[in-house]
Amino acid sequence: MTERVTHETVQSGRGSVVRAGGTRRLAVQVPADSAASLPVGDVVRVVLDGSEHHASVAATADDTPVVRGAYATPRLARQPNGADNELAAWLADAGLEAGRSVHVDVVAAGFKYGLRAPGETATYESTGTPDEGLADIAASLGDGDGA
Template sequence: MSDRVPSDSDAVDTHRAHVETVGRTARPRVPVPEAIDLAVGDVIRLSLEGDTYHTQIAEALDGTPDIRGAFANARLARTPNEGEDHLRPWTEAVGLSAGDPVLVDVVTPGFKIGLRRPGERVVYEATDAPSGSLADIARDLDG
């Protein structure tokens, strides 16, 4: 089942982070706030102000989880060198650069989060996470 839920709803848990870059590159990354229960390696849905993609939670140099890409599907999120990354084009299109704040919305815990600029209101499609067995089948088909 899927419902539409606005980012300012009580059903959405919002956290503040800041855009950073990976090493000396201009490639953006967004640290996952500690209060969000995601682990390195998790593949989740990622909304960039309403457009849905997939991302695999990466590991920063200090061992903390972060978001480094936004891809068309889960398989491409697991193999980012094969697909088009939409995170950098999004940050550039909305004028975000290193040091700028970004809001991280938990839409469906452990399954879908959203990124948006402070002051922007987004309406998300809040899709229920698949059951464990369905997620395993999908992972097998993607891999």
């Protein structure tokens, strides 16, 4: 049976909705010193309104972690190539514009995070992190859809 945790029982930090890159698309930036700091260079799971997605964590020019999209698989998170960006859809649906804050819940540090609009609540499936050996094998296969 899968254990469930609420946003009240996990560590949380505050992120900001920003305009990122030359395209000026919306992204979520999380201060590196935040309790919810994201691992730059990794693909993590991101939960938006109860749906789990995958996101590649990049860094801004000042090394602040930023998530520019959320996708169906780790491969698409690394190379979206026109895939549906669920983060953009979630931000639009929540009415979150640049300058607004976002709650970043740490479900499993370095592996799974939840994003919530201010005032929203969330319940997450508490999945353990994958065995590092298996994760390394998946990543070496190039697809890495196990992350």
